[in-house]
Amino acid sequence: MVVKPLTGNYAAAYAAKLSRVKVVAAYPITPQTTIVEKLAQFIEDGEMDAKMIRVESEHSALAAAYGAASGGVRAYTATSSQGLLYMHEMVWWVAGSRIPLVMTIVTRTLGPPWNIWTDHSDIMDQRDSGWLIMMAEHNQEVLDETIKMFKITEDPRVFLPGIVGLDAFILSHTTEPVDIPDQELVDTFLPPRRQPYVFKPGDSLLMGNVPRNLKENMRMREDIHNSLEAAKKVIEEVDEEWGKLTGRRYGGLIECYRCEDASHFIVGMGAWVGDMREAVDSLRTNGIKVGLIKVRYVRPFPREDILKWVVNAKSVIVFDRSVSAGSAGPLFLDVAAHLMAAGIRVPVKNILAGITGLDVTYEDIADAVLKSVAEVEETGKFSRFIEWYYGR
Amino acid sequence: MSDEMIEIRFHGRGGQGAVTAANILVYAAYKAGLWGQAFPFFGAERRGAPVMAFARISKRRIRVRSMIRHPDIVVVLDPALPKLVNVLDGLKQGGVIVINSPSKPEFGEGYRVYYVNASKIALDLNLVLAGWPLVNTAILGALARPLGFDIGIIEEAIKDYLGGSRGEVNAKAARRAYEEVKILE
Numbered sequence: 001m002v003v004k005p006l007t008g009n010y011a012a013a014y015a016a017k018l019s020r021v022k023v024v025a026a027y028p029i030t031p032q033t034t035i036v037e038k039l040a041q042f043i044e045d046g047e048m049d050a051k052m053i054r055v056e057s058e059h060s061a062l063a064a065a066y067g068a069a070s071g072g073v074r075a076y077t078a079t080s081s082q083g084l085l086y087m088h089e090m091v092w093w094v095a096g097s098r099i100p101l102v103m104t105i106v107t108r109t110l111g112p113p114w115n116i117w118t119d120h121s122d123i124m125d126q127r128d129s130g131w132l133i134m135m136a137e138h139n140q141e142v143l144d145e146t147i148k149m150f151k152i153t154e155d156p157r158v159f160l161p162g163i164v165g166l167d168a169f170i171l172s173h174t175t176e177p178v179d180i181p182d183q184e185l186v187d188t189f190l191p192p193r194r195q196p197y198v199f200k201p202g203d204s205l206l207m208g209n210v211p212r213n214l215k216e217n218m219r220m221r222e223d224i225h226n227s228l229e230a231a232k233k234v235i236e237e238v239d240e241e242w243g244k245l246t247g248r249r250y251g252g253l254i255e256c257y258r259c260e261d262a263s264h265f266i267v268g269m270g271a272w273v274g275d276m277r278e279a280v281d282s283l284r285t286n287g288i289k290v291g292l293i294k295v296r297y298v299r300p301f302p303r304e305d306i307l308k309w310v311v312n313a314k315s316v317i318v319f320d321r322s323v324s325a326g327s328a329g330p331l332f333l334d335v336a337a338h339l340m341a342a343g344i345r346v347p348v349k350n351i352l353a354g355i356t357g358l359d360v361t362y363e364d365i366a367d368a369v370l371k372s373v374a375e376v377e378e379t380g381k382f383s384r385f386i387e388w389y390y391g392r
Numbered sequence: 393m394s395d396e397m398i399e400i401r402f403h404g405r406g407g408q409g410a411v412t413a414a415n416i417l418v419y420a421a422y423k424a425g426l427w428g429q430a431f432p433f434f435g436a437e438r439r440g441a442p443v444m445a446f447a448r449i450s451k452r453r454i455r456v457r458s459m460i461r462h463p464d465i466v467v468v469l470d471p472a473l474p475k476l477v478n479v480l481d482g483l484k485q486g487g488v489i490v491i492n493s494p495s496k497p498e499f500g501e502g503y504r505v506y507y508v509n510a511s512k513i514a515l516d517l518n519l520v521l522a523g524w525p526l527v528n529t530a531i532l533g534a535l536a537r538p539l540g541f542d543i544g545i546i547e548e549a550i551k552d553y554l555g556g557s558r559g560e561v562n563a564k565a566a567r568r569a570y571e572e573v574k575i576l577e
Contacts, residue, residue, distance in 0.1 A: 005418040005428065170457045174431040175415045177422045274455035361458040 001185075006178040008171030011139040012078065012104045012164070013038035014178075015146030017048045018186040019102075022073035025053040025064035029083040030116050031168040032106045036078060058083040062090035062103070069094075069101045072198040074150060076101070080168065081108035084122045088129075094161045095130030095224060097207060098196050100153035101161040102146060107135075107270070107321075108168040109356050117357020118168035120270065120322040124298075124330045130224040132162035132231055133299040135269040139178045142166050144248055145296075147186055148238050154194045155238075158231045160224065167271040168357070185245055228300040235297060253302035255294040256309060258284065262291025264373050265310050266365075267335060268319040269295040272354060276319070278362035279369060288373055295331060303338045310339070315376040316348045317369055323352050328386055336385075349382040353389040364391050397450040398539070399460045403479050404469035407439040407521075409528030412553075413467070414445040416532060419549035421449045424541060429454045442477050449539070467535055468492060469510070469527050474499075488538045492527050496576065508534045508573040513565050526562075529554075533566030534573040543570040 006014065012035050016024065024043075026036040042048035053064045061077050069075040079087055084105060094101055105123045109115040126133060132153065136142040142164065149162040166172055199205060211217040236252035243249030257277050259265070268276050273294045283290045293306055310316050316339070320329020327333060332350035339348060351368050354360040368389050376382060400417070404410030414430035421428030426449055433444040446460045462482045468491040473479060479489070480499065489503050492510035499505055514525035529550050536546045546566050551559035 003422065005415065005422060005430075169431065174429060174457070175418050176429045176454070177418070177427065271457050274457050277455050359459045361461075362456055364458075 001179060001182055003177050003179050005175045006139055006143075006180075007034065007173055007175050008136070008139045008142045008166045009034040009106065009173065010038050011143040011178050012146055012166070013042065014180055015143045016076045016102075017042050018181065018183060019074060019076075019147050019150045019190060020187075021048075021050055021076040023051050023053060023065060023068035023075040024077065025055055025061045025068070025075070026077050026079065027055055027058045027061045027083060029058070029080050031108060031172045032078045032080045032083070032104070034172070035104060035106070058087035059090055062087045062094065065101055065103075066090060066094045066097070066099060069099045069195070070097070070199045072193065072195065072200075074193055076103070078104035078106065080106045081110055081122045085110065085125065088125070091126050091129045091131065093208075096220070098159045098224075099161065100150075100159060100195055102149045102153060103131075103161065103163050104146065105163050105165045106168050106172045107165050115356055116168065118170055118271075118321070119355045119357060120165075120320070121355075123163065123165045124322045126163065127299060127330060130160060130228070131299065132158070132160060132228065132297065133165065134163070134297045135165040135295070136171065137271060137273045137294060139171060139174070139176050140248070141250065142171065143178055143180065144242060144246070144250070147181075147190065148242055151190055151238050152231065152234050154191070155231075155234045156194060156196075158227055158234055159196050160227055160231070165270070170271040179246070179248075181246060189242065189245055232300050232302070235300075250296060252305070253295075253297040253300070254305045255296060257292040257294065259291035259293065259309050261289060263289040263314045264317065264369070264376070265291050265293055265313050265315070266317045266319060266369055267293045267295060267306070267331065269298060269331065270321060272319075272321070272360055272365075275360065275362040276365055279365035282362065282366045283369060286370075288370065290369060290373070298331065298334075301334050301338070306335060307338060307342050307344060310346060311344055313346050315373065315382070316346055317351060317372050318348065319351050319353060319365070321354045323355065347376050347381045348385070350386045351389050352386065358390065360391070364389070367392050397448055397454065398465065399463045400447040400449070400465045400467060400535075401460055401463040402445040402447070402467045402469065403473050403477065404443055404445070404528070405439075405473070406441045406443045408443075408469050408524065409526060410443055410445040410469055413469075413528040413532055414447040416529070416546075416549050416553045417447045417449070417535070419553055420532075420541060420545050423545045423549055426451055427453050429457075442473060464488065465490065465535070465538060467531055469531055471497070471511075490531060490535050490538065492531055496574075504538065505576040506534050506537055506573050507576070508569045510534070510565075510569055513568045513572070517561050517565050519561060519565055529562035530565040530569040533569035536566070536570050537573055537575070543567055546570070
């Protein structure tokens with residue numbers, strides 16, 4: 001174990017190296033670039049026994065990583081924003097093929113106009129594809145969850161690819177101390193590669209042909225859904241196991257902060273959860289009983305975990321850093337739908353903030369929450385369910 | 393150092409190593425038993441253009457990640473920059489300015505100013521890249537004063553970050569700046 005100041009991107013690169021990834025295929029895009037640069041350096045210096053495949057596009061990057069993973073090795077890629085959209089067709093193809101694979105997404109606003117700053121529109125655009133999707137709060141979590149994601153995705157109860165997301169610049173280019181585990185520890189933790197089938201020369205296997213039986217085809221989609229549901233238990237088990245080895249437990253799909261006696265809950269994910277913690281502390285100092293639910297995994301969606309906490313809440317305020325234009329923020333839509341389906345009647349509101357990379361301070365978050373809480377305390381409901389918040 | 397978090401803004405020119413200085417400061421903070429966080433201005437940078445980098449230091453793990461708007465300390469790597477950009481923007485009352493300057497700088501009342509001829513130190517030690525003196529490590533030596541850091545920790549952090557003979561000579565630059573820096577109260 002050694003503690004080193006690392007950027008979020010370097011934390012991702014160290015994790016891929018420690019997980020003994022054998023094939024990296026990627027195409028450079030801001031702000032993902034330094035992940036691949038670091039991996040190229042590890043390989044060049046002989047510190048990492050892997051093949052770097054240089055490709056002409058993100059579509060090919062994931063296709064190459066998918067091909068390598070289908071052939072039986074641990075494969076890795078990373079991208080952002082427009083590059084991720086260019087890759088999107090392959091994102092579905094990998095999940096549908098049930099091939100475990102890990103990808104880092106450094107979240108970045110989608111154009112136009114060209115914008116390199118963080119929001120969650122790119123990662124949330126992959127929401128329905130069948131990948132596991134998580135967002136990290138800090139650089140240690142980037143490193144830890146990338147290593148864990150290999151174990152989770154290669155578990156026979158899951159056999160699906162997984163995404164680890166980190167916010168552009170706020171994590172990707174921010175340096176802070178990170179505990180880098182020893183190779184021996186990671187080797188003990190990660191079992192040999194497992195996957196549902198392997199493409200081998202001389203051992204023919206047909207994949208992806210037009211189905212004769214559409215019921216079977218539909219069942220494949222249901223299986224993906226069921227495996228994501230089953231992944232919840234695996235995520236928790238792996239979190240516990242990693243916690244035993246490193247002392248770092250994150251709580252599985254969500255992490256709760258000052259929830260025990262909370263009457264009002266805020267829900268959020270990504271790097272600004274750190275600022276939300278600060279906001280909760282500041283609101284609590286002013287006597288407002290607020291708790292924070294940090295969504296770590298957005299797929300599978302932590303329905304049971306969230307409902308358990310908010311069942312008797314006075315209000316739930318969901319912060320989204322992206323929006324499904326014409327409806328609402330995707331995190332809010334999930335929370336609201338599952339509250340409704342479970343018969344829990346609690347006022348719920350969506351705050352859309354930080355979209356296109358607009359800087360959000362903890363004072364902004366506390367301000368928005370304070371006003372919302374005041375309204376619900378006075379009237380028992382929210383007069384509007386969406387608020388576009390631009391700062392104080 | 394107080395219990396409060398210290399927020400620092402670095403002003404430099406693209407290519408001068410302001411981001412590297414902020415990163416090395418995180419190394420030093422960690423060695424001193426503190427938590428540190430460093431980040432660049434979140435934008436595209438060009439060589440020679442005015443740029444900024446940021447750092448936070450605290451006894452506790454730092455959770456906030458928004459931009460620094462009211463720094464406790466500003467660090468200026470280029471003596472000509474105050475004519476181009478308002479390096480005092482948002483600086484707290486009684487705040488600290490650490491500047492690379494050959495002569496006594498004028499910032500008016502209400503600040504503690506630390507100045508050192510970091511360019512000369514860099515040139516003396518042959519720390520030059522593409523014709524520019526590399527002043528980022530020398531300025532860290534000067535910054536050690538208002539932070540109350542042991543200069544040995546800064547030297548160690550520089551050596552760790554840069555490695556080899558490059559680390560040695562840059563650590564020397566920091567030590568010299570630490571010894572030569574002048575304070576205007």
